[in-house]
Amino acid sequence: MINVLIxxxxxxxxxxxxxxxxxxxxxxxxxxxxxxxxxxxxxKPDIIILELAIPDQNGLxxxxxxxxxxxxxxxxxxxxxxxxxxxxxDIHAWRDLGVKEYLYKPTTNLKKLKEIIFNQIxxxxxxx
Amino acid sequence: xxxxxxxTEVENAFxxxxxxxxxxxxxxxxxxxGEDKNLKFIISEAETAMKIIDVYRQCAMAxxxxxxxxxxxxxxxxxxxxxxxxxxxxxxxxxxxxSKTQASVGVNPTAVKNILFSLSYFLARSGSKHVVFGCSKSxxxxxxxxxxxxxxxxxxxxxxxxxxxxxxxxxxxxTSYSSAVFLLLANMLAKFSGSxxxxxxxxxxxxxxxxxxxxxxxxxx
Numbered sequence: 073m074i075n076v077l078i079x080x081x082x083x084x085x086x087x088x089x090x091x092x093x094x095x096x097x098x099x100x101x102x103x104x105x106x107x108x109x110x111x112x113x114x115x116k117p118d119i120i121i122l123e124l125a126i127p128d129q130n131g132l133x134x135x136x137x138x139x140x141x142x143x144x145x146x147x148x149x150x151x152x153x154x155x156x157x158x159x160x161x162d163i164h165a166w167r168d169l170g171v172k173e174y175l176y177k178p179t180t181n182l183k184k185l186k187e188i189i190f191n192q193i194x195x196x197x198x199x200x
Numbered sequence: 201x202x203x204x205x206x207x208t209e210v211e212n213a214f215x216x217x218x219x220x221x222x223x224x225x226x227x228x229x230x231x232x233x234g235e236d237k238n239l240k241f242i243i244s245e246a247e248t249a250m251k252i253i254d255v256y257r258q259c260a261m262a263x264x265x266x267x268x269x270x271x272x273x274x275x276x277x278x279x280x281x282x283x284x285x286x287x288x289x290x291x292x293x294x295x296x297x298x299s300k301t302q303a304s305v306g307v308n309p310t311a312v313k314n315i316l317f318s319l320s321y322f323l324a325r326s327g328s329k330h331v332v333f334g335c336s337k338s339x340x341x342x343x344x345x346x347x348x349x350x351x352x353x354x355x356x357x358x359x360x361x362x363x364x365x366x367x368x369x370x371x372x373x374x375t376s377y378s379s380a381v382f383l384l385l386a387n388m389l390a391k392f393s394g395s396x397x398x399x400x401x402x403x404x405x406x407x408x409x410x411x412x413x414x415x416x417x418x419x420x421x
Contacts, residue, residue, distance in 0.1 A: 182232050
């Protein structure tokens with residue numbers, strides 16, 4: 073079973089994503105970066121869904137910290153965020169940190185999110 | 201709004217747009233799940249979005265000088281009770297009213313009720329299961345009105361940061377997983393009412409308070 077770690081500070085969003093995705097994946101949700109590190113160590117996620125607006129740490133800073141752990145360097149990360157895309161977002165910085173997709177929540181329905189998760193898992197499996 | 205748009209107004213508007221969008225996002229995704237159990241949640245989120253618009257409209261009207269809300273004198277305790285019942289009805293959390301004074305206040309009732317509702321709604325959405333409404337004397341001529349919860353943590357710094365940066369889509373603090381938009385709204389209304397939003401710790405609870413003028417006039421019950 074594919075392990076999905078969802079990092080989102082909104083508990084209601086965590087619940088609805090979990091409700092939808094748990095039919096196809098093993099899902100764990102956390103609301104901040106400290107819990108994320110702890111759960112990643114416990115469940116060894118195959119993919120991470122990350123909301124940038126987390127309460128205790130800037131999203132980019134969290135990714136730097138996460139990638140500093142050798143065992144987690146190849147885990148694909150999907151940004152799934154309410155923060156709208158900006159023209160000046162340094163997409164290279166995100167890509168360098170293993171971000172595979174930048175999904176803007178208002179334009180991403182659950183079905184699309186699930187498809188992207190499957191695509192990334194398959195792509196990662198081919199590369200490894 | 202007032203002829204020339206300033207950056208604060210634009211920032212406020214962006215914050216509100218983000219929060220409304222979050223409510224609609226949740227409604228849309230819940231509907232996509234298609235389960236009956238989510239209907240109650242969908243309704244709640246829709247009402248939240250409408251409440252945001254309602255309170256912001258009042259702020260906008262005050263900014264334009266178009267407020268049709270009259271100044272009134274009413275009992276501080278009874279006002280808290282009204283808001284507490286509204287919150288209980290809309291959110292379903294348990295509430296308590298602790299009045300340490302029988303004083304009347306001279307305020308714009310709708311504005312102050314909206315401030316208190318916004319603050320208590322924020323606490324409830326942050327996960328507080330029990331919200332306490334309180335009033336007490338503050339000095340010779342002010343009454344302090346506040347909302348508090350035991351399972352809630354916020355500092356003066358958290359509030360300053362949220363209000364300064366207009367980070368409505370960001371959670372207020374590590375222990376408050378609700379966005380700060382209702383605090384922004386409460387603060388905007390409080391300013392129009394001549395008050396400031398403050399953080400307070402009392403009786404093992406934390407929350408927010410505003411100061412309003414005490415009225416010496418007799419209140420007809």
